[in-house]
Amino acid sequence: MSLFANLPEVPPDPILGIASACKADSFEGKVDLSIGAYRDENGKPWILPVVSKAEKILTSNPERNHEYLPMGGLPSFTSAAARIIFGSDSKELKNKQIYSIQGLSGTGSLFVGACFLYECYDRNKTIYISDPTWTNHRSVFGLAGFKVDVYTYWDSSLKTISFEKYISSIRDAPEGSVFILHACAHNPTGSDPTKEQWQIIANEMKAKKHFPFFDSAYQGFATGDLDNDAYAIRLFASMGFEMLVAQSFAKNMGLYGERLGCLHILCKDSNSATRSGKFLEKMSRNIVSSAPRYGAEIASIILNNDELLQEWKQCLVIMSSRILEMRKALVEKLVELKTPGDWTHITRQIGMFSFTGLNTEQSTTMIEKYHVYLTKNGRISVAGLNEKNIGYVASCIDKVVRSAEAQSHL
Numbered sequence: 180m181s182l183f184a185n186l187p188e189v190p191p192d193p194i195l196g197i198a199s200a201c202k203a204d205s206f207e208g209k210v211d212l213s214i215g216a217y218r219d220e221n222g223k224p225w226i227l228p229v230v231s232k233a234e235k236i237l238t239s240n241p242e243r244n245h246e247y248l249p250m251g252g253l254p255s256f257t258s259a260a261a262r263i264i265f266g267s268d269s270k271e272l273k274n275k276q277i278y279s280i281q282g283l284s285g286t287g288s289l290f291v292g293a294c295f296l297y298e299c300y301d302r303n304k305t306i307y308i309s310d311p312t313w314t315n316h317r318s319v320f321g322l323a324g325f326k327v328d329v330y331t332y333w334d335s336s337l338k339t340i341s342f343e344k345y346i347s348s349i350r351d352a353p354e355g356s357v358f359i360l361h362a363c364a365h366n367p368t369g370s371d372p373t374k375e376q377w378q379i380i381a382n383e384m385k386a387k388k389h390f391p392f393f394d395s396a397y398q399g400f401a402t403g404d405l406d407n408d409a410y411a412i413r414l415f416a417s418m419g420f421e422m423l424v425a426q427s428f429a430k431n432m433g434l435y436g437e438r439l440g441c442l443h444i445l446c447k448d449s450n451s452a453t454r455s456g457k458f459l460e461k462m463s464r465n466i467v468s469s470a471p472r473y474g475a476e477i478a479s480i481i482l483n484n485d486e487l488l489q490e491w492k493q494c495l496v497i498m499s500s501r502i503l504e505m506r507k508a509l510v511e512k513l514v515e516l517k518t519p520g521d522w523t524h525i526t527r528q529i530g531m532f533s534f535t536g537l538n539t540e541q542s543t544t545m546i547e548k549y550h551v552y553l554t555k556n557g558r559i560s561v562a563g564l565n566e567k568n569i570g571y572v573a574s575c576i577d578k579v580v581r582s583a584e585a586q587s588h589l
């Protein structure tokens with residue numbers, strides 16, 4: 180008998196499990212709105228033209244090789260990534276208060292950050308994640324050994340941030356707790372605090388000496404502008420917080436499978452930043468040994484060349500504008516169909532996702548009856564919509580909403 184024969188069955192991943200079910204579905208008109216990956220107007224993955232250019236530059240370089248990267252990753256990439264997130268005029272960067280290491284995309288950077296906090300901060304602290312949040316947050320921090328709890332984020336009846344309760348959660352958490360904050364384009368709600376609300380959040384966190392750990396997976400996807408989307412991180416930095424930032428280049432460079440990311444630590448002084456950074460490098464050495472080279476080389480070429488950097492920014496505008504158009508088009512279709520309810524939250528929300536408000540039962544019907552794949556909490560990846568499938572998706576939403584209405588009147 181195997182030592183592992185009695186292991187419990189692992190339930191399908193709430194996001195990837197649905198994407199796999201969609202792949203296996205033979206229905207011709209199926210629509211995949213489950214996974215947070217950009218699709219072009221034909222529903223296809225998009226290789227950013229600027230990435231193709233950088234690949235050509237990379238492969239034609241005779242000096243190129245496949246050697247291991249240093250422990251902290253590719254320095255020309257990590258230093259450029261720090262400028263992208265903290266701003267090239269960042270006082271903290273100039274003062275060397277920030278140490279940056281390459282990570283395995285957003286997830287790997289979060290995990291190394293979590294292990295660092297466990298080892299170097301306080302393993303008895305609770306990690307607070309937003310309710311709701313990206314489904315992996317709980318497991319990543321749990322796996323590192325932490326107790327994970329939630330802070331209130333969402334009012335599902337009003338479909339807005341439940342701001343007062345959010346603030347109460349900050350106040351109620353024990354002093355010095357770790358808060359995981361979505362830097363922009365909150366997943367799954369598509370709703371970020373306003374600038375004024377960020378200021379209040381920061382003030383309250385400061386009063387309780389909480390430790391912010393920013394997760395930046397969608398910089399450039401919320402507003403189409405890298406600087407705007409880094410607003411919260413830069414605000415906290417300017418207020419003297421010490422913090423961690425996990426930065427992913429999966430979505431904004433379309434480098435999903437290349438696993439490109441960065442983990443930054445900001446400390447009050449350069450000496451502490453270097454000491455912490457060396458620990459981060461040690462943890463990364465123990466977990467992945469050496470970060471992947473290919474994506475880092477591509478990003479380094481783009482981020483260190485003014486012309487290519489501008490081109491990348493244009494790509495971000497193309498992606499974020501198409502998503503905005505799809506939001507508008509979906510609401511227009513639902514209004515045309517006179518679908519019961521108010522759907523304006525879809526255009527109020529930003530980033531890659533819309534938290535439609537469809538409940539678990541309605542989402543399940545969308546999948547099982549209509550072959551439209553979304554996560555069971557009603558989240559759709561708006562990037563999966565296009566001119567060809569949007570009419571069908573709207574008509575399916577209309578049907579599941581009407582059928583639920585009819586049942587509630589029985």
Ligand SMILES: Cc1ncc(COP(=O)(O)O)c(C=O)c1O
Pocket residue numbers: 215283284285286287313361366394395396427428429430435440
């Ligand atoms: C909020 C959030 N954080 C982190 C990630 C990590 O993404 P990756 O590891 O692909 O960079 C995602 C991906 O969907 C996400 O939505």
